[in-house]
Amino acid sequence: MKHHLLLGSIAALTLLLFSCNSNTKSSKNKTLIHDKELSLSKSDFKKSLTDSEFRSSKAETKKNNIPELPKIFQYPAIPDFAEGKLVSIKVTEDVPLKDVLIELARLAEIEIEIDPSISGGVIIIAKDRPLIDIIQQISSLADLRYSISNGILRIQRDLPYLNNYGLGFLDIERNFTSSLTISTTTSSDELSSGGESSLSSNSESSIWDSIKTDIEKMLQIESEGSDKSSYVTINKKAGIISISATEVQHKQIEDYLNKVTRNITAQVLIEAKIVEVSLDEKFETGINWTELSAGNSGNFSNITDASNVFSLGITRGSGSGKLDGTMQFIQSFGTTRTLSSPRITALNNQQSVLSFTENKVYFEVDVDNTSTTTDSGTTTDITVESELKTVPIGIILSLLPSINLDKNEVTMNIRPTISSSSSSVNDPAVDIASAEADANITSSIPEVQLKEIDTMLKLKSGETMVIGGLIEHSNSDNSTGVPWLKDIPLLGYFFKSTNKDTNLTETVIFIKATIINSEPQINQSDRDFYNIFTRDPQNLGI
Incomplete structure (x- = not known):
């Protein structure tokens, strides 16, 4: 009995010591400095990443609506005067204008201040009209402006005065040039045949110069007899336009700048999907786009009748189900593979370029042979110079959108370029020079397969444009047989078999453009991805 009690006491004491040791280790782990720079323990660091209060507060954060773009300049509201x-x-032009204003002030029993330089007269007949309406009509007819301060009506000539306008435009100039040349000319000596077609587009962006030119035309600064006190100056670094003009001109300029700002700051979300379809053997002519209009995946219209040449259409509807239905339709013609799914937000009339390429390196080699003849013989010196060259292999998508906010339409110049390289050829000039010099020098140049389109299109916001018909044919020979025996000349044909395969690949490009308004445009899938995989304590609150 004593023996059992002794064993029980030893076990209890051991358990107690182990528990104390575990608590001590756990306490040390909690207080051990994990981030020395911020003096955070491991538990503090973990809590900063997974704090439930932080997560719940982030999840409950309301998505405040982005306010509409304020106007550049607003005149103060007319106070409740008289x-x-x-x-x-009832007056004619024979009555001096100053007398008319004095009589109006007497009838309305108000205080008035009149510029003594006011002259001339107006013709006006009004009956039981509010005083402020009559003052506005007289000011418009006689080129006057008025203001109300401390209950006093002040009227003066509408002479130019200075006003500053703030615009949030970048002080940069963007130039973009693209060209596409197709040549089918073959020549030999003086004989040539074939043709050549080229397409080029230039885009220059200098918003500050355009605004200044337009305002100067509105002020008629360069015209004869214009008021020399009217002028316009621009501080591009500060984003301020200083304009000296009359009140009527300031109102016109205000309306102009508000419209310019509204259109220039308009944005469009451009989503592209480039899909490669390995066509089945029974679809040698490519995807039959006419079948899409008969389905339920969206309305579609063909531009060309021959589906094996080129197809261009629109999938209407802003929902993702429309595009998913089109993708299912394409999959019925073969195996699909998505090459790229880029997305970009672009400003109105600003060039955007998406590049997903790998620069393939090759060298341009220059071999120079120099022969020197002496009594002892002829020696040849070889000088080799090389220059690094690169060619982009991949996908380049160039877009230039033009947004019509009133019609909710987007017009785009789109130029997708798809390049690939699977083989290379030797530069014959280098091979010849190397053979003459009895040297082993080669220069391999990559062979590039190129698919390129340059087109203009128009679509409603939320619609998807489909560009198809880019079909590529590739042939491959697969030879199998008995090792060694199949390589014997003539007799080897009896010991091997050759299969010729023809692969048809069609590239389909989807372009979706969505005009971004003042409401948040964050896709729910993007929001979920960010919230799940982002462990940043300073969360953006998406």
């Missing part, structure tokens, strides 16, 4: 006072007046 409210309820109606006046009647």
Whole structure:
């Protein structure tokens, strides 16, 4: 019995010591400095990443609507001046304008200040009209402007005065040039045949110069007899336009700048999907796009009748189900593989380029042979110079959108370029020079297969444009047989078999353009991806 009690006491004491040791180790792990720079323990660091309060507060954060773009310049609202006072007046141009204004002030029983340089007269007949309406009509007819301060109506000539406008445009100039040349000319000596066609486009962006030119035309600064006190200056670094103009001109300029800002700052979300379809043998002519209009995946219209040449259409509808239905339709013609799915947000009339390429390196070799003859014989010196060259292999997508906010349309110049390289050829000039010099020098140049389109298209916001018909034929010979025996000349044909395969590949490009308004445009899948895989304590709150 004592023996059992002794064993029980030893076991309890051991368990107690182990528990104390575990608690001590656990306590040390919690207080051990994990981030020395911020003096955070491991538990503190872990808590900063997975704090439930932080996660819950982030999840409950309301997505505040982005306010609409404010106007560049707004005139103050007209105060309630002489409210309820109606006046009647009937005058001709023979009555001095100052006398008319004094009489209006007397009838309405208000205080008035009149510029003594005001002259001339107006013709106006009004009956029981609010005083402020009559003042506005007279100011418009006689080139006057008025203001109300401390209950006093002040009227003066509408002479040019200075006003500053703030615009948030970048002080940069963007130039973009693209060209596409197709040549089928073959020549030998003086004989040649074939043709050549070329397409080039230039885009220059200098918004500040355009705005200044337009405002100067509105002020008629360069015209004869214009008011020399009217001028416009621009501080591009500060984004400020200083304009000296009359009140009428300032209102016109205000309306112009508000419209310019509204259109220039308009943005469009461009989503592209480049899909490669390995066509089945029974679809040698390519995808039959006419069948798509008969389905339920969206409305579609063909531009060309021959589906094996080129097809261009629109899948209407902003939902993702429309595009998914089109993808299922394409999969019925063969095996599909998505090459790229880029997305980019672009400003109105600003060039955007998406490049997913690998620069394939090759060298341009220059071999120079120099022969020297002496009494002892002829020696040849070889000088080899090489220059690094690169060719992009992959996908380049160039886009230039033009947004029409009133019609909710997007017009785009699109130029997709798909390049690939699977083989190379030797530069014959280098081979000849190397053979003459009895040297082993080669220069391999990559062979590049290129698919390229340059087109203009128009679509509604949320619609998807489909570009198809880019079919590529490739042939391959697969030889199998008995080792060694199949390589014997003539007799080897009896010991091997050769299969010739023809592969047809069609490239389909989907382009979707969505005009971004003042509401948040974050896709729910993007929001979920960010919230799941982002462990940043300073979360963006998406």
